[in-house]
Amino acid sequence: MVTALHGGRHVLRSKPPTGRPVCRHTRSIWPHGPAAGADVVDCDADRPIDRSTGSRADSSSAFPVNRSAGRAALIRPTGKRHIMQADVVVIGLGTMGSLALWEEAKAAGDRADRVVGIEQYGPVHTHGSFTGESRVFRVAVHEGARYVPALLKARERWQHLQEVAGRQLFLPTGVLNVGPEGCEPIATVRQCVAENDLPAEELDTAELRERFPQHAVDEGDVAVLDTLSGGLRPELTVLSGLELAAKAGATILTNTPVTGIARDPNGGVTVTIGGPEPQTIHAGRAIVTAGSWAGRLLPGLADLLTVHPLSLTWFAPHHIELFTPDRFPVFLRDRRTDDGGLEHLFGVPTLDGFSIKASAGSLFGVFDDVAEVPEMPGADKLREIGEIAHRFFPDLNPEPVRASMHHDAFTPDDAPIVGVDDSGTIAFAAGMNGNGFKFAPLFGAWVSELSRGETPDLYDEEWYGLAGHRARAGLA
Numbered sequence: 001m002v003t004a005l006h007g008g009r010h011v012l013r014s015k016p017p018t019g020r021p022v023c024r025h026t027r028s029i030w031p032h033g034p035a036a037g038a039d040v041v042d043c044d045a046d047r048p049i050d051r052s053t054g055s056r057a058d059s060s061s062a063f064p065v066n067r068s069a070g071r072a073a074l075i076r077p078t079g080k081r082h083i084m085q086a087d088v089v090v091i092g093l094g095t096m097g098s099l100a101l102w103e104e105a106k107a108a109g110d111r112a113d114r115v116v117g118i119e120q121y122g123p124v125h126t127h128g129s130f131t132g133e134s135r136v137f138r139v140a141v142h143e144g145a146r147y148v149p150a151l152l153k154a155r156e157r158w159q160h161l162q163e164v165a166g167r168q169l170f171l172p173t174g175v176l177n178v179g180p181e182g183c184e185p186i187a188t189v190r191q192c193v194a195e196n197d198l199p200a201e202e203l204d205t206a207e208l209r210e211r212f213p214q215h216a217v218d219e220g221d222v223a224v225l226d227t228l229s230g231g232l233r234p235e236l237t238v239l240s241g242l243e244l245a246a247k248a249g250a251t252i253l254t255n256t257p258v259t260g261i262a263r264d265p266n267g268g269v270t271v272t273i274g275g276p277e278p279q280t281i282h283a284g285r286a287i288v289t290a291g292s293w294a295g296r297l298l299p300g301l302a303d304l305l306t307v308h309p310l311s312l313t314w315f316a317p318h319h320i321e322l323f324t325p326d327r328f329p330v331f332l333r334d335r336r337t338d339d340g341g342l343e344h345l346f347g348v349p350t351l352d353g354f355s356i357k358a359s360a361g362s363l364f365g366v367f368d369d370v371a372e373v374p375e376m377p378g379a380d381k382l383r384e385i386g387e388i389a390h391r392f393f394p395d396l397n398p399e400p401v402r403a404s405m406h407h408d409a410f411t412p413d414d415a416p417i418v419g420v421d422d423s424g425t426i427a428f429a430a431g432m433n434g435n436g437f438k439f440a441p442l443f444g445a446w447v448s449e450l451s452r453g454e455t456p457d458l459y460d461e462e463w464y465g466l467a468g469h470r471a472r473a474g475l476a
Contacts, residue, residue: 086116086251086283088451089271091258091297093119094128095234095437096429097289098241099161099444104287105248107452112249116281118273120257120293123242129291129408130234132312134348134357135437136330138175140192140200140226142185143414143435148196150442150458155228157441165240171231173325173349178208178215178223179334183342186334189224201225214322216394218335231330231348234437241444261286261297261426269425285425287451289444292370292407294430301417304469305409305431309364311377313385314355314402317395323356325349333392345392355401358389362434366410373407408434412473418443419465420450427451431469 087108090101101117108115121127137158139151155170162169179186193200203211203223212223246252259274269286273279288297295302317323328349334342347358363381367373377385386398411417411431416439420427429436429447436443446456446464462468470476 084281087114088285089283090117090287092290093117095130095440098238100448101245103448105245105250115250118253124239135232135234137232137438139228140189145192145195154442169233173230174329175226175229176329176331180336181222199227288428292409307367307370308362308410309373310406312359312404313400315396316355316401323350360385
C-alpha cells in the first residue's frame, strides 16, 4: 500500500486481490464502467491504461481518481446523472468508519468491491475528532467499570490491528492517574481495577514524588498506574484502516460530501452525494460513522447530540529527557481547586523529541452544530491552559509550541451510541463524548456486525442502542 499525492488530492492505492484488479471493482459498481473521461491514476504509470475499462494487460493496480475539486473519487462531471449500486455504504471514514469499512470488506469476500466508503474530506484529514498525533488508551477508566470488559477486548483488537497493519499504533507506556485521595476519578479507577482484577500499581504521595518527579504533587495526592494502558496513534490508525479496507477490495470515495440518506420503500437505502451534479447510490444498507456531523445526516440522533470543542496543546519542557515514553507514562491529572472543584489535565510523553501533549480538554462551551466550533483557541484560553499545565509540570515552558481545535459529539449521559435503526438498514456509531478512540477497533466491528444483523459479543443494546439512549434522556 502506498499513499501518493496527485494534483493536490491524496489517493489510496493497493495491490488488489488476486484476479480482481481495482478497475474491475469499479466496473462492477458502476454498471457501464467509470464515468466517461474519468482520470485513472496507477502505481505503474509507465504502462498504458485502457480508458474504456481502466485495466492493464498485467492486471496491475489502478485506482480511478477525480481531479475535479469537491467531486466523488470515482467520477467527474459528464453532464449525466450516475447511479451507483452497492451492498453497503460506510459514511464517514475517520476512526470508526475506516475500521468498520475494513470489517465490511473482510466479511464481503468476493463482493468486497460492492463495499463503498465515503469521506467528505480527503483520506486521513485534519478536520475530524481523531486528529492530533496521539490519543489516550485506558482500561481502568473514569467513565466507569461497566466499560472494562469492552476495553479489554478493544485492547486485543488494537494488538491485532497493529500486527496486521505492520506499524506501531499502541504505545505501552501505562497510564498514570493522579488525584487527591478520595476524589471521584481515583475512586472510579480503583473500582475498575478491583472489579476486574486488573494489573495496577498504587503510589502514595511520597512514592509518587520519588518515582515521577516531573509531576508537581500536592500533599495527599495519590496515583494508580494502569499498566495495561498507554497511548495510541490516531492518524496512523485511520490510514491503516483505509489501507486494509482498500487491500481487501473496498471502494473508497474521498472529497465526497453526503447530503442525504433515505430508506427505500422496497428495501435498502438511497445515499445522495452532493455537488453541482448530485450522484445517487443505492445500497442494501448503510453505516453512518460521521462523528460530529452525525446529527445532520440522521435526524433521529440530532436531539441527543451536542458538539463540544476540544482543544489540544503541546508544551516544550526545559528537560525533555525527563518526558520520554520510557520515563513518563501517559497521564490523567486532577487537582483540587480553591472552590472545591477539580482542575483536569491529560497528556502524552514526547513523540516529536521536543514537546509533550498536555491538554485541558473541553473549556469552550457547547454547540448545536459543528459549523459553530471556533477554528482555534483564543489567546486568553491558551494562556489559561498554559498556566494549568505549568502548575502540574513546573518544567514546562507555559507558552504552547503548538495548539489545535477539535470537536466531538456528546450525549446527555456521556454514553456512546452504537446501534441500528428499526428497519435494520441503517447502523450508526456516534456520540463518542471525546472518549471513543480507545474503543475504535471494537466499535468498528460492532457497528459492522449490527449492520449485518448479528449480535456482537459484549454488546449491551439497552446501554448503547438508540432506544435506551432516548429512554434515559426522556425522549422515548
